[in-house]
Structures are given as structure tokens and as C-alpha cells.
Amino acid sequence: MVLVCPHCKKKHTIDEKKIPAHIKRAKCKFCGNSFLLAAAMPRPSGPRKIGVCLSKGGVGKTTTSVNLAAGLALAGYKVLLVDTDTQGQDSFVLGVKPKGGLAELINGDLSYDETIVGARKNLWLLAGSKSIAGLKRMIDRKDFGGELTLTEILAPVENRYDYVIVDTSPGWDPITVNVLFYITEVLTPVSMEVMSLQGLVEFLKALASIQKYRKELSLKYIVPTFQDKKARKTMGIMEKLELMYGPILCRPIRYNEMISEAPAHGQTIYEYAPGCTGAQDYRELVKRVADNSSLFT
Ligand SMILES: Nc1ncnc2c1ncn2[C@@H]1O[C@H](COP(=O)(O)OP(=O)(O)O)[C@@H](O)[C@H]1O
Numbered sequence: 001m002v003l004v005c006p007h008c009k010k011k012h013t014i015d016e017k018k019i020p021a022h023i024k025r026a027k028c029k030f031c032g033n034s035f036l037l038a039a040a041m042p043r044p045s046g047p048r049k050i051g052v053c054l055s056k057g058g059v060g061k062t063t064t065s066v067n068l069a070a071g072l073a074l075a076g077y078k079v080l081l082v083d084t085d086t087q088g089q090d091s092f093v094l095g096v097k098p099k100g101g102l103a104e105l106i107n108g109d110l111s112y113d114e115t116i117v118g119a120r121k122n123l124w125l126l127a128g129s130k131s132i133a134g135l136k137r138m139i140d141r142k143d144f145g146g147e148l149t150l151t152e153i154l155a156p157v158e159n160r161y162d163y164v165i166v167d168t169s170p171g172w173d174p175i176t177v178n179v180l181f182y183i184t185e186v187l188t189p190v191s192m193e194v195m196s197l198q199g200l201v202e203f204l205k206a207l208a209s210i211q212k213y214r215k216e217l218s219l220k221y222i223v224p225t226f227q228d229k230k231a232r233k234t235m236g237i238m239e240k241l242e243l244m245y246g247p248i249l250c251r252p253i254r255y256n257e258m259i260s261e262a263p264a265h266g267q268t269i270y271e272y273a274p275g276c277t278g279a280q281d282y283r284e285l286v287k288r289v290a291d292n293s294s295l296f297t
């Protein structure tokens with residue numbers, strides 16, 4: 001196996017059978033950098049592309065996109081977070097103010113360097129904004145290929161990253177379709193209320209209509225959000241989700257005030273309150289997505 005030092009990019013050929021199970025970090029003999037083995041493992045090709053999607057609003061899509069992306073970045077992966085919502089909340093949550101974002105990049109008003117901004121170590125943001133509304137009209141006007149607009153604009157830069165995480169807007173519009181033509185993995189946050197369970201069923205029907213054209217697109221994770229163990233309805237919904245989606249159901253993100261306070265400080269949950277249940281739950285989600293239970297230990 002060839003490990004690539006995330007710092008100096010030098011390659012190390014090693015026999016993976018000789019790495020004891022408890023060893024999680026390695027030191028680069030060229031630059032002396034100590035790095036997480038997981039972050040230096042070879043990838044098949046290109047980044048993993050994960051869309052955080054559900055047609056319903058207020059279920060935790062933005063919160064999950066930002067904290068999943070930031071958590072993967074903390075674990076040593078290079079992550080691009082793409083906000084495709086007109087509200088442009090991801091930049092607010094991360095406390096960054098880019099000159100422009102996705103819409104300006106696609107329109108050709110700004111370059112990649114001007115729109116893909118460093119938000120944290122290993123984490124870059126391509127922001128959303130009101131101008132995305134104009135983008136929808138532009139895509140609608142295209143005679144053909146409109147659904148590949150996002151794919152085409154990200155293609156030249158996506159290989160810089162291990163993960164591209166795409167936050168989506170509520171509803172179903174040309175941008176949602178573009179996201180579903182770009183990503184290969186869907187992560188769906190479902191808040192613990194009956195209404196959002198109905199929303200999930202509706203969304204999955206719409207997803208199936210895209211999967212007819214894209215066999216590689218799959219629903220990979222269902223993440224219960226706003227879980228409140230004291231509420232009886234929460235338990236009922238968890239049981240239903242377990243029954244219907246057991247293998248892809250992730251550990252719930254509990255209701256936690258700190259999660260709703262963090263954005264006002266421009267901080268991720270790991271920065272604002274690293275010890276709170278919200279930070280613990282999002283770390284668990286990062287481990288599940290990265291398929292690496294030894295992260296953060
Ligand atoms: N687990 C949670 N506990 C408490 N508040 C949360 C939690 N997840 C999200 N929130 C808050 O709920 C609101 C809606 O979440 P958001 O991520 O913006 O949803 P969406 O992007 O799906 O519309 C935000 O104010 C957010 O801070």
C-alpha cells in the first residue's frame with residue numbers, strides 16, 4: 001500500500017499487514033509531519049461526493065453539512081463544502097464572508113480562487129447566496145445538459161479534495177436535480193416528527209426518478225436529528241426508521257441547545273462546545289461516514 005503524506009505529498013510504500021491495529025498515526029520520514037493513517041490511505045479515484053438532502057426545511061441539513069464537513073476536516077481529510085441554498089447559511093455558520101460563491105463561479109463573474117475560500121484547516125467553502133435564484137433560471141433556459149451544470153463546474157477542482165459535501169435547499173428545483181446528478185451518496189437528516197417521516201417518503205420517490213438515470217446514486221445514510229429521548233413520539237419514529245432503513249440508519253443527533261447557539265458565533269459545534277452531546281453525536285457521524293471508528297481517539 002502507498003501512503004501519501006498529507007503535508008509534503010511524498011509517497012511511502014508500506015506493508016499494511018505490518019501496521020499494528022492500535023497504531024493510528026504515522027510520521028513522515030521526509031518532512032517529519034505526524035499524520036493520521038486514515039487521512040493518508042489511498043482513495044480509489046476522486047473525492048467521495050455526499051449530498052445532504054431532504055425536501056423539507058428545518059431538519060438539520062445545514063447544521064449536518066457544516067459539522068460533517070468540519071469534522072472530516074478535523075480528522076485530516078481535505079473537504080470542500082458546497083452550499084447550493086439561496087439562504088447561503090453555511091458561510092454564516094462558519095463565520096466567513098467570501099466575495100461570492102457558486103452562482104458567481106458558474107456565471108463566470110469570479111474565479112475558482114475567488115470563490116472557493118479556506119474556512120478552516122483542510123476545509124474549503126463554495127458559498128451559496130441569493131444569486132442562486134438567477135442560476136435556476138439560467139439552468140432552466142438551457143436547451144440540454146442543464147442538469148450537469150454543477151458537475152461541469154466542479155470537475156476541474158474536485159480532485160483536490162477527499163470529500164465534497166453538498167448542502168441543499170428545501171423543495172425540489174433545478175439545483176436539487178443538479179446536486180443529484182453530481183453526488184453519488186445521499187445523506188438524509190430526518191427530524192424526529194411525523195411530518196418529516198412523510199417528507200422522507202416523498203423525497204425518496206423523487207430520488208428514485210433520478211436514480212433511473214444514475215445507477216451510481218444511492219441513499220447511504222439516514223440521520224435522525226432533534227432526537228429527544230423524553231418525547232414518546234421520538235421513540236415511535238426511531239422504531240419505524242429502524243424497521244424500514246436499519247442498515248443505513250445512523251446514530252441520532254440529539255436535540256442540543258449548543259447546536260443552535262454555535263452559528264451566531266460563527267463556530268462549528270467542535271469549536272463552540274467540544275464536550276457537548278451535539279459535538280459527540282456529530283463526531284460519531286463523522287466516524288460512520290469515514291468508516292473509521294478510531295478517529296478522534
Ligand atoms: N440537534 C439540534 N438541536 C438543536 N437545534 C438544532 C439541531 N439541529 C439543528 N438545529 C437548529 O435548528 C435550526 C434548523 O436547522 P438547519 O440545519 O438550518 O436546517 P435545514 O438546513 O434543514 O433547514 C437551526 O437554527 C439550527 O441551529
Ligand SMILES: [Mg+2]
Nearest residue numbers: 061062085168
Ligand atoms: Mg439549510
